[in-house]
Amino acid sequence: MTITPALIPKLIAAISETLANHADEVTELDQAIGDGDHLINLQRGIKALTEKQDELTVLDWPNAWQKIGMILMSAIGGASGSLYATLFMALSKAAKDQPLNLQSFADSFNLAVEAVKHRGKAEAGEKTLLDVYIPVALYLNTAAASNLTLPEILNTVVAIAITGMEATRDMIATKGRASFLEQRSIGHIDAGAKTAQLMISAINGVLITELTAPT
Ligand code: ADP
């Protein structure tokens, strides 16, 4: 089974489901150190993607990522809207005109995460969604050079995302609204890191199921 944009509806449904299942938890996290709208922002993006999913499935990955970025840019308000739009548009730009394999995806994903860092003027350790995406991107590079199977790699990505998300609890926020709280931001997981981890787990769950399904 190859991983094509025909999977997009399943991926969107899995993300939507995990966000709904963790709605209260995510909103409580964003209320503790942000303004409480993070879940609603993402759900607005997911709704817009669901409405356009039939247009996405007929594209190739770089064009689908480009369109996803544009849809998210107009549908999501808040910091996370422009950051996710940047992630997908940069992923598309980096992946265009090259064969898609794990190494090229890892390279493109690293460039996309760099673009998000640039956009948010943020680095690792600032208690944001980047504390999930940066370690995942770095691991993908290592994994692409290894002889692990794709399901093994995807399982490790899930574990790395959890570790990254949990590490935000003890960080001081220096970017975004949570930075206004300074020391008082310590002790709460960053909402954006939590949703990043949930979405990565959902995506990888779908991919692992597809890759390991009997044909
Ligand atoms: P807003 O903060 O505008 O209300 P959201 O609530 O949708 O937007 O998203 C907040 C999340 O965005 C935070 O939890 C954090 O993970 C992420 N974030 C905020 N500012 C930045 C930044 N400058 N760089 C990277 N991520 C950021």
Ligand code: MG
């Ligand atoms: Mg917010």
